[in-house]
Amino acid sequence: MSEVLTKIEIITRPIKFEQFKAELAKIGVSGMTVSEVKGTGLQKSYVETYRGRNREMSLHDRMKIEIVVCEVPVQDVVDVARKFLSTGKPGDGKIFIYELANVVNIRTGKEGHDALKNDL
Amino acid sequence: MSEVLTKIEIITRPIKFEQFKAELAKIGVSGMTVSEVKGTGLQKSYVETYRGRNREMSLHDRMKIEIVVCEVPVQDVVDVARKFLSTGKPGDGKIFIYELANVVNIRTGKEGHDALKNDL
Amino acid sequence: MSEVLTKIEIITRPIKFEQFKAELAKIGVSGMTVSEVKGTGLQKSYVETYRGRNREMSLHDRMKIEIVVCEVPVQDVVDVARKFLSTGKPGDGKIFIYELANVVNIRTGKEGHDALKNDL
Amino acid sequence: MQMTDSVFMFLATMMVWLMTPGIALFYGGMVKSKNVLNTAMHSYMPLAVISILWVLIGYSLSFSPGNTLLGGLDWVGLKDVGFAPGPYSETIPHSLFMLFQMTFAVLTVSIIAGGIAERMKFSAFLIFTILWSLFVYAPVAHWVWGGGWLAELGTLDFAGGNVVHISSGVAGLVLAIMLGKRKESGDSAPHNLPLTFLGGSLIWFGWYGFNVGSALTINEVAMNVFVNTAVAAAAGIIGWLIVEYMANKKATLLGAVSGAISGLVAITPACGFVTPASSIIIGVIGGAVCFWGVFFLKNKLGYDDALDAFGLHGIGGTWGGIATGLFATTSVNENGANGLFYGDFNLLWKQLVAIIVTYIFVAVVTYIVAKVINLFVPLRVSEEDESMGLDLTLHGEKAYHESI
Amino acid sequence: MQMTDSVFMFLATMMVWLMTPGIALFYGGMVKSKNVLNTAMHSYMPLAVISILWVLIGYSLSFSPGNTLLGGLDWVGLKDVGFAPGPYSETIPHSLFMLFQMTFAVLTVSIIAGGIAERMKFSAFLIFTILWSLFVYAPVAHWVWGGGWLAELGTLDFAGGNVVHISSGVAGLVLAIMLGKRKESGDSAPHNLPLTFLGGSLIWFGWYGFNVGSALTINEVAMNVFVNTAVAAAAGIIGWLIVEYMANKKATLLGAVSGAISGLVAITPACGFVTPASSIIIGVIGGAVCFWGVFFLKNKLGYDDALDAFGLHGIGGTWGGIATGLFATTSVNENGANGLFYGDFNLLWKQLVAIIVTYIFVAVVTYIVAKVINLFVPLRVSEEDESMGLDLTLHGEKAYHESI
Amino acid sequence: MQMTDSVFMFLATMMVWLMTPGIALFYGGMVKSKNVLNTAMHSYMPLAVISILWVLIGYSLSFSPGNTLLGGLDWVGLKDVGFAPGPYSETIPHSLFMLFQMTFAVLTVSIIAGGIAERMKFSAFLIFTILWSLFVYAPVAHWVWGGGWLAELGTLDFAGGNVVHISSGVAGLVLAIMLGKRKESGDSAPHNLPLTFLGGSLIWFGWYGFNVGSALTINEVAMNVFVNTAVAAAAGIIGWLIVEYMANKKATLLGAVSGAISGLVAITPACGFVTPASSIIIGVIGGAVCFWGVFFLKNKLGYDDALDAFGLHGIGGTWGGIATGLFATTSVNENGANGLFYGDFNLLWKQLVAIIVTYIFVAVVTYIVAKVINLFVPLRVSEEDESMGLDLTLHGEKAYHESI
C-alpha cells in the first residue's frame, strides 16, 4: 500500500470556522477536529489587572485544527489555509505536518486510506 | 532498544469514560490523556437559532483520547476501542496512530519503554 | 535540508505557565501551544458525591504544552521541563516526543526551519 | 380594606413570583450543559401559560365558591375579581389575592419539571402543565383553601404542603416513572453548581413571602411564621449535612442548598401552627428524611426522579403534613388545632387522610392526563435527541458558546 | 403624607433599581465571552454617573417646574427636595419620588447599551451617557411627566413607554448605525444564556415595581396595573414563541425571555389605562411585532442593533404607545381617556404625535451628541481591540479563567 | 405598634437576608474554579448555624439588657421575644427586630470568609464562626446597639460600621495572617467575574435594606439614609475607578463593583447623620482608600487577605467611622451629633476610641479563638488538598462539569 497518511495541524486565531470548512470542502477535505488552545509566540503579551495587581499574560486564544488526509494533497490544504488565514500580522500561526502510521474508522473498521472515505 | 512507541489517538463522541478506562485497564493500559474537542465529519449538521437568525453548525462535541503504548499491542487497544465505541452510526469517529520518537517520565527521568512503566 | 523538526509534548499538572515560559525562553524557545486536558495515570482517583450518590473519578486536570523545535536541542527542553515540573509525586506527567515532517508559517509562508524563526 | 396589608401582600406576591425563575436556575444548574435551557424552559413556561390560564379559569375553579370538590365558574375571566376585597381577606383587594395565588399555581407546576428533566418532550410537557393545572391543581387547591372538603374536615395546611409540594412532588414522581430512566442517569453530575446555588437562594428568599404572606396580613401569626421559616430552613441544612456527613464523610454545597429547601418544604404546612422550637425539630428531621428519600429510597426503588421533585417536595411535604399533626398547638394560633404532642390525636388523623387522598388523587389523575397526552404526542424524546441534548434538538439553542 | 405609600414606593424603587444590574446580566450573557465585562460595565456605570448627575441636576431639569420644554434649576443639588411631599404626590416624601425617578433615569441609559455592544469605546459611551441624559432624557421626561407639552397635549404614557423605551431604543439604533456593524456580527451567538435568563428574570421582577409603582400609591389603578403587567408579560412570551415557531419550528428560551420583555415594554405606557383582556392582546401582539423587528426588520435594513435595544424597546414601545391610543378606557382609570376602540380617535392621534416627535427629537439629538463626542474621542474601538475582545483591551480583565 | 413599620422592616430584613447569598456569589466568583463551592459554603453556612445560634443565645447576649459589656440571658431561646414590641422600637414586633438583627449577625460572619478563602479547613471555619459570633460579635453589637459602653460614650454607628464591617474585616485579616499565604496567591485571578458582578449587585441591593432599615421606621432620617446610600455607592465607584485609572490606565468591572461596596461600607456608620453632599465625598474617598488598601497596603505588608475582607470592610469601615466624626451634623438627625466640620471635635475623638478599641478587641479575641481551635482542628488544609482544590477534597464536589 503506497498511500501516505498525513496529519495537518493548523494553529491560528479563532476564526469563522464554517466558512473555512466550506473552503476546505472544495478541495475534498471532509473531516476535521477542532479544539480551543492557548498559544504564545510573536504576538505581544497583554496585561490583566485585578484589584490593582497587574499580571502580564502572553497566552492568546488560539484554535487548533487537525486534518488527516490521504488522497488530498497536503500542499492544497496548506494553500487554502494560508489564503484564508493569513492577515500578515503576528499571531497568524503555524501549520505543523506529521506522518501517521495508520487510521482506523471505528464504525466500519476499515483502515488506512479507506478509513477516511466517507461511505455510509 | 528495539521497542516501538506508539500514540493511539481516538476521536469519538462523549462517552462514559470511567467504563472505557476500565476496559482498557484490562489489557494493561494505565495512562491516558483526554480532551474535549469539536469535530466535523459525516454526522449531519444542525441548526442553531438566535432571535430568529439561523446558523447551520457542523461542529459536534467530540472527545479525544490519547494513549501512548509500548508493550501493549496497538491492535488490542484498537479492538477494545472499536468494541466499546462502535454504534454503527455516523459520528463514531476515527483512530489515528502515530509513531513516537521518545517518551520521558518527568518524575523519574526514565526514557522510552521504561518511562511508561508505573513504578512509584 | 538536514534539519530535524521535533514536537515535544509535555503533559503535566496545571502550573504557573508564565514562569515556565520564561525558563524556556532562556534556552531559545519562543513559541508554544497550551491546552487544558484531563489525564489518568498513577495519581489516585477521587470521589465525587451528589445527593448521596458517589462516583469514583480518575480524571485529573492536566495541562498539555506543545513545543515544536528545530535548532533548540530537544534534550535542553526536556531538562528544563524536568527541572521545573518534577515534584517527585505521581502526577508529574510525561513528555512525548515526535518527529515532524514539516512546518509552515502561515504569515510568511516559509517552511521548515525558517518557519520557526521569529522575524516580523 | 387596609393599605398596609396590600403593600405587604404585594411584596409577598413578588417574592413568591421570584421563586419560579429561582426553580428554573436551581434545576438548570443540576442537569448536563446540553439540557440546561430545556430544563429552565420547563420551569419558565408556566409563568406564561399558567398565568393566562389562571386569570381565564384556573382561579375560578380553585377559589370561587362551588361545591366541596371544585370551585365554580363565577370568577371566570376575572369577573367580579376587582379591587374590592374578596371572601378570603377583608383587608386586601380581591385582585391582589388572586395574583398572590397565581404565583402559587405557577410555582407548583414549575416544580414538577424536576422529575422529568433531560428526557421529556417540550410540547408534551407544555400540554401537560395546562391539563394538570386544571385537573389536579385546581381541585386540590379548592379542597384545602377554597372551602372544599379538606378544609371542612379540619386539616391544617398553612402555606401549601399538600397543595403545592405533595401534589407537585407526586406528579413529578409519576411522570418520572412513566418516562423511564434517562440514558445517562447513572452518570450525570450538575453542570453548574453556582447556578443551582443562586437558584436555591432565590427560592429560599421567596419562601419567606410564600409562608409569611400566607397569613395575608402582618399579624402575630405572620411574625411567628417568619421566625419558624427562618429556623426551619437553617435546621434543614444542619439535618441534611449531618446525615450526609455520616453517610459519605463529606458535607456538600448541593447538600446544604437541598437541606434548606427540605426544611422549608417541611415547615410549609406547619409554620402557622407550631412554635419556633418545634420548627427547629421539624426542619432537622426534614433535612434528614429528604436526604434519605433522595439517596436511599430513590436508589432502592430505582425510579429516575432526575432532580428530586419527589425527593424534596413529596417527601418533605409528607413529613411536614405529619409534623403539623404532631406539633400544632393552639397557643400559637387559635384558628389552628392541637397536635398529638399537645394531647389530641384527631389532627394527625386528619392530616394523614389529607396526605393519602392527595397522593392517590394526584397520582391517578397525573397518570391519566399523561397517558392521554401520550396518545397524541409521545412523552419522551428520541434516543438521538436525548444524546445530542434537548437544548439543541428541541430548542435549536446552546447554553454556552466558546470562541469556536 | 402616608407612611404606607412610602413603604410601597420604597419597595417599588428597589425593584426598579434591580432592573439595571438585570440589564447588565441580560446583555452580558448575549455577547461573546470576550466582551461580557465591557457590556455589563456599560449598563452598570449609569448606576454611578447618572445617579450622581441626577441629584446634582438631572432631576431638576426633568421634574422641576420650568417651561413646557424643560424643567428649571430650582431643585439643583436637591435643593427643596426633602422629606416634605413634592408636587407629584402628596402621600410620599419628595426625596423618595426623586429616588424612584432616579432608577428610571439610570435604567433608560443602561438599555441603550444593547445597541452598541461589542464595538463602542468605553470612554466615549461614558461621556455619551452623561450628555444624553441631560439633553435627551431630561427634556423627554419633562414633556411627559414634568408637566411639559406632551402632558398638556393629553398623551398617555403611564410608566414610560416614550420616556424610557422609545427614547432608549431609538438612541440605541442611531448609535448602532453610526458605529456600523460588528466585524463578527453575522457569527455571534450568546456566550451564556443562563446569565441572560437570570438577567431577564430580574428585569421582569423589577418591572412590577416599574409599572405598579408608577401609580405612586397602591390604589385601584395600581392593582389593575399589577394584573395587566402580569398577563401582558405572559402573553408576550406566547406571542413571540408562536411567531418564532411558525418561522423556525423551534421555541427558544431566548425567545421566551425576549417575549416577556416585549410584552412588558408594550404594556408599559398602557398599563394604567386598559383592561386585563386588552393587556393580553397588547402583550401577544407585542411579542409578535418585536420578533418581527428583531428578525425581519433588522435583517432587511441591515443595521447591527447588537442586542436589540431598538428591536425590543423601540418597537415594543411604539406598539405600546399606539395600543394605548386604541385600548385605553376611562372605565379603568378616570384620569385616562378613551381610545379608538372605545369610540374616540383623539387619543390615538395624540399618541402618534408623541411617538413621532420623540423619535425625531431623540434621533436628532442623539446623533448630534455622538458626532460631537466623536470629535474628541473616537466612538468605535480599533479593529485589533475588537478582535482581541473589549474586556481585555479596554478593561484589562477576562471574565472567566480556567486553571491555565 | 404600627403595621406600616412592620411591613417596612419585613422588607428591610428580607433585603439584608439576600446579602448573604450575595456575598457567597461575590466571593465565589473571585476564587479559582476549584474552590468556588468551598468559598460559597463558608458564606452560606452562617445562614444555618448562626441563625440557630442567634435564636438560642446570640440575640440575648447582644441585645438583652445586661451590663455595659455584654447582654444577659433574659432572652435566651427567644423567651419574651414575641409579637409585643421590644425596647428597641415601639412600632414593630420584638420578634421582627430580632430577625432583622439576625440577618446582620449572619452577614457579618459571612464577610470574614473573604480573608481565609482557598486554604482554610471547612470544619475549622465552621467552629470558628460559632465561637466568634459568641465571643466577638455579641459583645461588640452590645456595646454599640445593645446599650453598652460605646453607646453610652456617645459614638455614632448608624448601621454597623464598627459592629459589622470593622469587626469582620479585622477578623478576616487576623485569620489571613495566621493561615499564611495561599500557595498560588500571586497567580490567582477571578474564575467567573459575572458571578462576582451578580453577587455584588445583590449585596448593593440588600444594603438599602441594611442602611435604611436601620432607621427601624420610614421617617425623615430613613429617607435621608436612602439618598445617602444611593449617592455614596455611586461615588464609591467613581472614587475607585479614578484611582485605578490613574494607577493602571484601566477602569475595571471588578473595580467598579468593589468601589460600590467600598462606598457602601464607608457610608454605613455615617448614613443617618450626614448630608447627601457629605455622602458623595465620603463615598469617593471610600472608593479611593479601599483601592489603596487592596492594592498598596496589602502588597506592602504582604498578608494574603484573599478576597479583601479587610481591604474593603476593614478599611472602608474605618474611614466611615472617622468620616462620621467629621461630617455628622445634627441638622440631619437630632439624635446624632456634630462632627469636626460642624465645629465639634468631641465626636471624632469618640469615634477614634470606638474604632481602636474594636480593632484591638476583635484582633485579640479572634486570635485566641483561632489558636484554641487550632489545638483540635488544624486551621489550614494540607498542601495536597490546596492544590487539588477544596471543592473536591473537602466537599467531594466540582462546581462545573463538562461533557467529559
Ligand SMILES: Nc1ncnc2c1ncn2[C@@H]1O[C@H](COP(=O)(O)OP(=O)(O)O)[C@@H](O)[C@H]1O
Ligand atoms: N514553536 C512552536 N511550537 C508550538 N506552537 C507554536 C510554535 N510557534 C508558534 N506556535 C503556535 O502558533 C501560534 C501563532 O504563533 P505566532 O508566533 O504568534 O504567530 P506568527 O508566527 O504567525 O507571527 C502561537 O500562539 C502558538 O500557539
Ligand SMILES: Nc1ncnc2c1ncn2[C@@H]1O[C@H](COP(=O)(O)OP(=O)(O)O)[C@@H](O)[C@H]1O
Ligand atoms: N480526516 C479527518 N481528520 C481529522 N479528524 C477527523 C477526520 N475525519 C473525522 N475526524 C474526526 O472524527 C469525528 C467523527 O467522524 P465522522 O465522520 O463524524 O464519523 P464516522 O466516520 O464514524 O461516520 C469527527 O467529528 C472528527 O472530529
Ligand SMILES: Nc1ncnc2c1ncn2[C@@H]1O[C@H](COP(=O)(O)OP(=O)(O)O)[C@@H](O)[C@H]1O
Ligand atoms: N501512556 C500514556 N498515554 C497518554 N498519556 C499519559 C500516559 N501516561 C500518562 N499520561 C498522562 O500524563 C499524566 C501524568 O501521569 P501520571 O502517571 O499521573 O504521572 P507520573 O507518571 O508522573 O506518576 C496523566 O494524567 C496523563 O494525562
